Amino acid sequence: MTTIKLHNTKSRSKEAFAPINPQNVRMYVCGPTVYDRAHLGNARPVVVFDVLFRLLRHVYGADHVTYARNFTDVDDKINARAAESGREIGEITAETTQWFLDDMGALGALEPTHMPRATQYIPQMVAMIADLIARGHAYAAEGHVLFAVDSWREGYGQLSGRSVDDMIAGARVEVAPYKKNPMDFVLWKPSDAEQPGWESPWGRGRPGWHIECSAMSHDLLGDSFDIHGGGNDLMFPHHENEIAQSCCANPKGEFARYWLHNEMLQVEGKKMSKSLGNFFTVRDLLDKGVPGEVVRFVFLQTHYRKPMDWTEKKAAEAEKTLRRWRKLSDGVQPGKPDEVVLQPLYDDLNTSDTIQRLRAMARAIELDLETPEGKEKLEDFVATANLLGLLHDGLGDWTAAPSVDLSAHEAQLFAARQTAMETKDFAEVDRLKSAYTEAGLEVRMSKTGVELVPGRGFDAAKLEALA
Structure with a gap:
């Protein structure tokens, strides 16, 4: 079987991927907080881990890969949006969840096996919090429940490479008086009459952000699973806190073996920001007539662990390439993915080099198209592009340029x-x-x-x- 190598954030090295159970390869990726449209930066981890999902299915079989990506549908940003708009929270989250699925689908992202919503897993969160208290890893204080970082000092900070003492020294936030340690983090917090809340042993309240993913991943994937992913902005504190909660609640498990983090996105060489006027959503691009496949192609040209720069020039060049490939492959049924072209993909998802090999493959086919060998290569070209999520039907409005006899x-x-x-x-x-x-x-x-x-x-x- 082909070996996939992945850069494991936890070990800070590239490792050969060995699943716990090759018959059920399991991956969890942190999903969006659904209160508005997904901006372009939100889409990068979706595309990155969609490629990994496709590659795992290619190697282990589509029926042997389980992919879970959550929706955070209880959050203070959602509460604020409801308060300012006068709309019900459930109405907002239902609408924005569908927006996310529609926009990511336009980029060619497959829907994960499971898409749990935080509000569907409140009982599991309450049970996990109660267990952490019973094991001495959490404590209740003033209607809150907090994780006690001192109870797991030997493990806390391993993912991000920080020590607890250094984190305390570098903390600049005002510390709540009910915290025993400045680094202790909220598992449960009280809700007032205007906020969403659920009954619990600690009073009516709602979960903290971090406990959601620990409870959902455990329920869907078990004590131990293979891959946990997300943007590198989540490494600390979110992923660090997930590890602490999960390992303390389930000490016999490993939680996640491999941790993958994608780098952030820039626009025209600058950080995307509303103040700079370079902030836009995926829907903004789609409504301007940019096919979703173009967005995906631009993403794939940069390795996931490198900062990605979105530019108009890259988008225009991607569109030209894709129009050429679509013209070349029109009506062609996929053959088998070309393993030589895919080799960089097995080496820590090197989509950049894979795209370069795919370009070379297309050029060679254009010179050899009229031969039986050329036609077979074209079928394999389509299959290889398909594995990357390219050249599928429905990937953008490619009729925007009318069909004219030139x-x-x-x-x-x-x-x-x-x-x-x-x-x-x-x-x-x-x-x-x-x-x-x-x-x-x-x-x-x-x-x-x-x-x-x-x-x-x-x-x-x-x-x-x-x-």
Whole structure:
């Protein structure tokens, strides 16, 4: 069986992936807090772990991989949104959850095996909190329940590489008076009459953020599972706190063996921020006519552990490449994924190098398309792209550029180029190229011919004067 290597944040090294049970490979990824549209940065971990999900299914079989990604639907941000809008919390979370699924689906993300919502697992959270108190790892104080970090000093901080003493020294937040240790974190907090709440041994309240994932992952995946993932902004405190809770509540288990964290996203070289005017949601891009597949392709061109820079130039180049690939593969049924092209993917999800190999594969096929071998390679090309979540039906509005017969224009430009090669006067070639570019066409010229590829914003009316 093919070996997958993954960079384990916990060991700070690349390790060969060995699942606990190859018949049931299990992965948990922290999902969104559903109070608004997902911004572009929210989409990066979705695409990263969707690729891993697809790769695990390819290696171990689709029926042998279980993927859970949660929805946090009880949170102070949701409460604030309800208060300012006057809408019911359940109405907001139902709407925004569907928005998330629709937008991520437009990027080609498969739905996970399980998509638990925090509000569906309150009894499991209450039971886990009660168990932590019984084991001496948590305590109740003023309607709150807090995890006692001192009770697990030997393990706390291993993921992020921080010691408890260093974390206390570096803490700048005001410490609540009921905390025994500044690093103790909330498992349960009281709710007033206006806030959502559930009855518990400690009074009416609601769960803290961290306990949600521990309770849901345990219920769905057990004491020990294979992979836990998320953005590197979650490493501390969220994932560190998850480990503490889960290992103390289930000391015979391992919780997660492999921890994967993706780097953050920038826009045009800067951190995405509303104050900088470079903040936008996935839906903003889709509504502008950017196919979801283009967003996915741009993401895949950067290794998940490197910062990713979204630029208009990258998006435009991705669209040109995908239009070319779609034209090349139109009507072609997938064959088998090319394992040579996929080799970088097995090496810590190196999608960047995999895309480069896929580009080379496409170029080779274009030169060899009319042979039986070329057609077979094309089928394998489609299958390989499919494994990356590309070239599937429904991935964006690829009809935005109308289907127009451009053969006469291609012949016109090719003839002008042939004449120019003899006369050394390229004025007509430059005029035609400029006109085609202005109309929204990409001009591709080679020794054997000319290809005009429509892009987003293609205006066929601008070609009428050239007819």
